[in-house]
Amino acid sequence: MRKSVLVAFFVVLGATSQLFALNIYPLDKAQILAGAKFDFKVELDGVRSDAAVKVTVNWQNYAAVLGKSASLVEEKDEAGKSASALILRDVSLRTAGDYVVRVTDGATTKQVTWTVYSAANQPVVKNVIFLLADGLSIGHRTAARLLSKGNVEGTAAGPLAMDQMDHMGLMGTSSVDAITVDSANSMSAYMTGHKSSINAMGVYADRTPSPFDDPKVETIAELVRRTTKKSIGIISDAELEDATPAAVVAHTRRRDEKAEIVKSFLSVKPEVLLGGGSAYFLPKSTPGSKRNDNTNYVDEFRKAGYALVTTNSELTALSGSAAPDRLLGLFHPGNMDGSLDRLFLGKGTVPKYPDQPDLTTMTSVALDILSRNQEGFFLMVEAALVDKFTHPMDWERAVYDTIMFDKVIAMAQEFMKTHPDTLLVVTGDHTHSISVYGTVNDDKPGTSIRDKVGTYAAAGFPNYEDADGDGYPDTPDVSKRLAVGYGNHPDYWETFKPKMDNPFNPTIQNEKKQYVANDQYKSDDAVFIQGNLAYTEAQEVHSVDDQILSMSGPGSEKVKAYQENTALFRYIVEALGLKP
């Protein structure tokens, strides 16, 4: 009897001590750049009046610290339930230090602490070149080094450009809502210095259904645009509206809002914008458009003074002094093709779009244009297809593009010889569970394809050749190839051979909406690999394994053995000495 009274007492206590303020954005432990704009939001658990709630920052009324005030507004969450929120858009904190944010109704309190830091030191660089290969992992690097440089008696016959970076460390990539991460919120961590939720960029994900009203955080491109006279360049071989290039400028809870993302590019107006994704620039009335409105963004960019190019021929005609001040390059309606198809096999969509530029050409023209600006520039170049080919487990295409990415790095390192006041960042966003584990040798004795896999001493060395010395194997289709595997995967047929006909399409969806192995690849020389993912996964997925950050140039010594991915934003703004 006493026990049940005690239990009831604790249950009641539990109920009254339930937090009435559900969320405060930015979240606890946020690191905020002094002067950077952000949205402040407090979400309460029900409809409340202004008088019932007290919000303080460092024990002062919030309005005194944040510079504006607002009344509570009523909003609906995704389940349709109404509750109050306090929303202040575009506030900033000018003074470095810790900020304790408390929300109380007198009986219960929720509190978060932010750390504001200043980057208003002397700049150590004028330019930032930010190079990212989407999904870049150690397995890609090792395979690229073997394919591009070779290995003689245990020593790499030459270093990759990425091997010659000054400082290197590991980064944690986890999200606000999961240990995993996607390209949207991982790039957002670099571009804003804030963690976010999977699929979100430039915002903290809130409870309302709209993907456009979530509390924003300022991106590095917006800061550079507003605070400096530097130029901005954004390049990707995927759609420009895809997560990585989008996160340089956009604020949305949903990366799929690609039509809206084009508007963010127009609002920031980077001097150089090159990549795929023309379908989202065309008005709905044009066949091939993926927009839901009739705005013609090609026209809008032209009106804003941009020259337009759509082929490699047009792009290369613009190098050196012929380069315009503002350049929009759209080279594909969707994602561009990778180096293996564009330079060697002519597969994928190359027959339809035969004149796509290489990432090295896009970077070279961008550097010509951006380096004219005496104030300096911020350039982001993404080798997007490393990830796009790793997901369907087409490792050869992923590694050829890793080699292409390495050539872009070499170009940047060359640029730094004449422009030493440049910070070079080389990284990936998230990793994949891809690994080289031996070789596959057609001449190895044995009846089944599995017998051809050589491990330990039986692996020896692969026999890729690069007779023309361009850094790429002349063909990936050699008799002794790398054995490459994946830690996670759906059901698929492993052929142990490069996909010479077209990029690998490992699965197909059946009538029960399950992804099953694509029998197009079934043969006596293929092994059925049973999946270790849910049947709803069509492809291999990102791993949680740490990403590698490497930097060269002034300010690069800040890299630590381990840091959260958000720290990279701070290293960049401190190197630039940003004073927003």
Next chain:
Amino acid sequence: MRGKRAPSRDSRSVLLPLLALIVLSFGVGACAEGLSFSELYKESILGLEFSAKVKSLEGHTVDVVGYMAPPLKVRGNFFVLSREPVSLCPYCNTDADWPADILVVYLKKDEIFRQPNRSIVVTGRLEVGSYTDPDTGFVSLLRLVNATYK
């Protein structure tokens, strides 16, 4: 995939009525022209333009080889034919993230769909121009209607 060949001149008097009977009973036009995905559009960074071949085949019966994309409904007469097997669910993302190489197929008869897991040949009448499916809202530029497949 080739259409039926016309019979040679000397046997026409015997076979023609028989052939007419066969053709009529199948209800599908004979001599379907082959059309491949790579022949559908002219290069299209700033907008798609139907190829000359597509324009000339409008309203004609064609054979197209492709893969059945996962149908929206298991039972019905509508599915999407794609150049390559579609491994990403097209309806899971925005409907805009759909590969450019598609043809919408409206079958003669409803059926319960089973994924063939191999390429199929669809024979149907080529319809050209934008159309929004009333049930699914799916917008298509090209369609094969009154179609069958194997």
